Amino acid sequence: MAWVLVVVAGLFEVAMALSLKAARGFTVPVPSVLFLVFAVASFGLLSLALRRLDVGTAYAAWVGIGAVGTAVLGMVAFGDDASPLRIAALALIVAGVVTLNLAGAAH
Template sequence: MAWFLVLAAGLFEVAMALSLKASKGLSVLWPSLSFLFFAVASFGLLSLALKRLDVATAYAVWVGIGAVGTAAAGMLVFHDAASPLKIAALACIVVGVVGLNLAGGGH
């Protein structure tokens, strides 16, 4: 259950970042409000997960989901530049997060 919370928190982090981009510096009302909602949801779910998981691993997984998810969504939604090197770097993040998780981080 705790890992599901981390996954959901990471997905909310992606939504938070996309909302922040759409808010144009918090100057557009609805994306700004959705940014606040997703931020509270993401941190709230992460804090619940940390009751059962090691902070280092859970935080790394959360950040990894957010970083890779946001980069991928930016490429798809906002047409951010994509290159083989950028995709390889994102794959390295995924490998690192999986490695941390396999090394043991849950109770």
């Protein structure tokens, strides 16, 4: 259950980042409020997950989900650069989080 919380928290982090872009420096009210709601939800769920998970592993997974999810949606929805090098870098983030989780499971 704790890992489900981390994944959902990571998805809220993606929503938080996308709403931050839409808020345009907090000049657009609705995305600005959504940013705050998503931020509270993301951090709140992560804090609940940390009751059962190692902080380093859970935080790395949360950041990885947020970073990769935001980058991929930026490429798809906003036309952000999708160069092979950038995609390889995102794959390395995923590989690092998976490896970190596997290393933790070995103990």
